[in-house]
Amino acid sequence: MRPVAPTVIDPQPGAPAPAQNVRRAPEGPGGPPPQASKGTPPGPAIVGIAVGALLAAGLSLGVRSSVHAAGVRLASPAVVAEKQAVAIADHAEAPYCTPAFKTVLQRVLNSCGLVGGDSARRGCQPADVKTFASISDADFNALFTPLKDRGAVIMFDEGSEKLDDEAKKLLEDKWQERKGARYFFVVARASKTGSPDNNRALSHKRANSVMFDLNEQFHDPDLDKQVGLLWLGNEFAQLGRDYCDWPSSRPGKTCNAEAINRSAFVSWVDCRL
Amino acid sequence: MTRNDPRVPAITALVASTLGLVFSSYSTFDYTAHLDRQIHAIHCSFIPGASASSDLENPCRAAMYSPYSAILRDKLWGGVPISLFGMGAFAFFVGFSLYLLLVGPRATRMAQWFFAATSVTPLLASIVMFFISLLRLGAFCKLCVGIYVSSVGLAVAGVLVARAALAEQKAEAQGAPPARARGSAVHPVAWLAALGAAALLPATAYASSVPDYRPYLASCGKLAVATEPHNALVKIATKRPVQPVTMFVDPLCPTCKALHERLVGEGVFEQLDVQASLFPLDNECNWMLDRPLHAGACVLAKAVLCGGPRSREVLEWAYSKQEELRIVGKTGNAPLKAAVVKQFGAELGTCMETRATQLRLNQHLQYAVANHVPVSTPQVFLGEKRLCDEDTDLGLRYTLGQLAPEVLP
DSSP, X not given: OOOOOOOOOOOOSSSOOOGGGOOOOOOSTTSOOHHHHSOOXXXXXXXXXXXXXXXXXXXXXXXXXXXXXXXXXXXXXXXXXXXXXXXXXXXXXXXXXOHHHHHHHHHHHHHTTSSSSOTTOOOBOHHHHHHHHOSOHHHHHHHHGGGTTTOEEEEOOTTOOOOOHHHHHHHHHHHHTOTTOOEEEEEEOOOSSSOHHHHHHHHHHHHHHHHHHHHHHHOOTTHHHHEEEEEOTTTSOOOOGGGGGSOBSSXXXXXXXXXXXXXXXXXXXOOOO | OOTTXXXXXXXXXXXXXXXXXXXXXXXXXXXXXXXXXXXXXXXXXXXXXXXXXXXXXXXXXXXXXXXXXXXXXXXXXXXXXXXXXXXXXXXXXXXXXXXXXXXXXXXXXXHHHHHHHXXXXXXXXXXXXXXXXXXXXXXXXXXXHHHHHHHHHHHHHHHHHHHHHHHHHHHHHTTOOOXXXXXXXXXXXXXXXXXXXXXXXXXXXXXXXXOOOGGGTTOSOBOSSOSXXXXXXXXXXXXXXXXXEEEEEOTTOHHHHHHHHHHHHTTOGGGEEEEEEEOOOOTTTOTTOSSOSSTTHHHHHHHHHHTGGGHHHHHHHHHHTHHHHHHHHHHOXXXXXXXHHHHHOHHHHHHHTSHHHHHHHHHHHHHHHHTTOBSSSOEEEETTEEEOGGGGTTTHHHHHHHHOGGGOO
């Protein structure tokens, strides 16, 4: 007769078997081997349960604590301050943007209709410039010296505000070299020839010619917010002959103190204002 | 200790489950640290205790940000990381293998078979995650590999136990006296319940303590200029666009690539009406940087602009070949352009060289300035609301569920 199957109730991590629950199978020939009939002591089960439970519970508490700590950091002002340290996209700021230069530019922007909501007003005439710039002619021109390679001198015929093909091409090239600049300045002048009133009007027309051409070529809806027009006639900040060396729409052609002032200096300005 | 020593499987199981516990704990605590919506260093080493890495592009971070690292992402910000379940399960196996080691040959047949059967469960999960890493993420995080190896170790221990049990049963069938007691059938049920409870306990503790993130979701500003005045932005074709999204992206930015893959992986991208504003972090065209962060990104940005109706294809090509293109980009623009021309033809290459394209790219950058976006990519605006950076990775699905549930599949 086959011996009765052993019915040892083993201990386990979830429910250790007390020793009295172990029922021994009959011993003797054909019976279970001694090791199978010994039962299992509760010690290993207790250790297993304790370690497993402590690990699971301890780690759960650790997780809860870590999540709570993250919540505290989330609400702390230090985190907010740290977040604000990220660089924000902005316009370029070239080395020539000195405080004096920016002061004049800011006054141009404020006084010539680019900022401040005075949309009816476009540009500044000589009297305005003299007033807001509050600097000498030479100092005014010196401010623009660093823009020699960034900008160009658009030249006109005597008594004319019409842009020739070279002027248009140069103007378009310069406009397309915007990079990080925010404002495009047009400083139009007239030569000493003629009366101040006529020259004032002529330089105004020259500035407008530049503006109209840009509008016609690029149809930029933001043009009014980008282009600052100044017309100086022959009353303020006339250019000297040395400006003939600057990039112009008529390179290689005869240039003198009269010719260089029949012009509009155009340039993007890489300053944050 | 010999190969046939009955303690070998238990010791193997104890070592493997302890290692699995350590690796999954690192993974879990790295995850919970990010619940403050900041970027932290994360552990990514085969050596437990090795210092954490701040590298933003390491595979462990990619795995953590992926849609596969957590469940219930649409219910909780960040979801419930699956490493929590691993952590709880390994804790159970540490206890059970310790029990097997201490009880030795007196362990019941039920205990043997229970262990043999359940020891493969971490391996099954690891196999799934392995193939996800291989096929979807294209990279293996070292912590994950540590967990995979631990799971293999545990399964090997289970196989050894099963083999021993089979040998004993075979001997018994041939008339040998029973080597061990059979044990009660109730015990495996209790053990299984204990395994389930251990696996669920950390996840329950986690889910019950996650903060309320709703106040933070729309706190990162909005588009100051909703419409680019020159109509210069790039329309990215999708199948069922229902939610306008403006994305500032860099074709060579790994984070942009990862976000794109997350959006595609989550099944969200096709529901987005995407307009891309190219924001290459390369000082060749971007004056906001003093050195190239992603050399060659300006070239690829122009390629995307010139892609026209194929812009998405160009962008996705750049993402898919990103590592290669970043290396080429460091050697100069010409080889990079050559790679573009080889892929998309000479016409696109010609377009890239025009002043109009240069001007258009500049308009993209000026658009970034007009909107005061941070100089980092990607930046995502859902309608006009800016998604905080942290809501584009860990919190992506939850945030979309809160702000634009219609885009979730």
